[in-house]
Amino acid sequence: MAKVKYHYDPETLSYRKIERKKGRAFTFTFLILCAMFLCLIAGAIISPYFIETPHEKAxxxxxxxxxxxxxxxxxxxxxxxxxxxxxxxxxxxxxxxxxxxxxxxxxxxxxxxxxxxxxxxxxxxxxxxxxxxxxxxxxxxxxxxxxxxxxxxxxxxxxxxxxxxxxxIPAIQPVQNKDLTRVASGYGMRIHPILKYRKMHNGMDFTAPKGTPIYATGDGVVTKASRASGFGKVIYIDHGFGYMTKYAHLNKFNTRKGKKVKRGDIIGYVGNTGLSSGPHLHYEVHKNGKPINPVNFYHGDLSPEEYEIMLEKAAQENQSLD
Missing domain, CATH: 1.10.8 (Helicase, Ruva Protein; domain 3)
Structure with missing residues (x-):
């Protein structure tokens, strides 16, 4: 039921009932319907942006x-x-x-x-x-x-x-320290004991008793184990990578040509064959076909102190044994 509204009249000091005009009621109802219609349209347009469907949620x-x-x-x-x-x-x-x-x-x-x-x-x-x-x-x-x-x-x-x-790489002495008498001669110009003139000595001479074991100083293949002029019984080992070692004046062999050897293998024994003035081993190291000082390759079995002594003895310009 619609509420009845009254208007207060200050002149008569009384209330007068307000009659609603039919035209205004119709207008008011029409505006409400328009507003509802607009809300429905707006909802239809905006709802996709704010209201997710199950498919959209998935x-x-x-x-x-x-x-x-x-x-x-x-x-x-x-x-x-x-x-x-x-x-x-x-x-x-x-x-x-x-x-x-x-x-x-x-x-x-x-x-x-x-x-x-x-x-x-x-x-x-x-x-x-x-x-x-x-x-x-x-x-x-x-x-x-x-x-x-x-x-x-x-x-x-x-x-x-x-x-x-x-x-x-040749890295050890060919004769063990315990078997050495002395290092008789080093690399460089030396007086030959037989020929009696100064000539290049391409290796080192290790004095040791006859029959003392001689060791391969690095892995390689024996390319020669026979007699050679001036060197007597001699062994050549090809180590690869440009390295070759020579062991001369041997008493006898413990290897043969073509045999593979490892560092530390016994390949022969100290002797006095060829142009030699006493039992010793003449030892050479070659790199790419050229002789180099063997003293640079004894890092495998010498202490720093022993190496210093070796350097000092090898540097002395004395008479070689071959």
Whole structure:
């Protein structure tokens, strides 16, 4: 029931009933209906932006899940990138330096990603920039792994060669200290004991009793074990990598031509054969066909003090024994 409204008249000091005009009531009702209609239209237009349908909610959840997965994968790719960068850094600044290998530039490690637009197929798709960036990162990562794999294969080969080189280099005395009488003569100009004139002495003479064992100073292959003019019974060992050693004036052999020997193997015994003035071993080291001072190669079995004594004795210009 509609409420009755009254108007107070101050002149008559009484209340007068307010009669509602029929036209105003109609106008008021019409305005209310228009407002309701406009609200319905506005709701129909705006509701899609504020009210989600079940399908939209499902799509939203799927997008959020995909975003989480992308972030997770992006973090994993970043970890792989960092790990590869760490391996590449060690490869470049440790392994390749140690094994004297050529450097691999950053351009070589990431070669093949310039020029044509290899990611054009992703253009026009939703989140194309995100997809292209991810594809590029993965491609660079795969390329880096491929380059690093080849590099490590090379390093592995160099390591094996280095191991062979270290085993091949003449690194010990051919006669043990306990068996030595003395170092009779070193490398350089010396007076020949038989010919009695100064000539180049290309090795070192180790005085020791006849029959004292002689040791191979590095891994290699015996290329000669026979008599030679002036050297008597002599052994040549080819160590590879340009190194060759000679053992002369032997009493007898304990090896033969073509035999593989290891550092420390007994290959013969001290003698006095050939142009020799007494039982001793004449020992030479050659690098790329040229004789070099053997005193530089006794780091395998001498203490620093013993090495200093060896250097002092070897430097004395005296008469050689051959």
């Amino acid at each position: 799509l939203k959840r799927e997008n959020e899940n995909l975003k989480l997965q992308y972030n997770f994968l992006s973090e994993r790719v970043e970890l792989a990138e960092n790990a590869l960068a760490n391996v590449a850094d060690r490869d470049e600044n440790i392994y390749r330096i140690f094994f004297e290998a050529n450097s691999i530039s950053d351009a070589q490690r990431k070669a093949g990603f310039g020029g044509i637009n290899r990611y054009k197929k992703f253009e026009g798709q939703p989140n194309s920039d995100l997809i292209k960036n991810s594809a590029k990162r993965i491609d660079i990562l795969l390329k880096g792994i491929e380059v690093q794999s080849r590099s490590l294969d090379e390093i592995e080969k160099l390591a094996k060669d280095k191991e062979k080189l270290l085993a091949a």
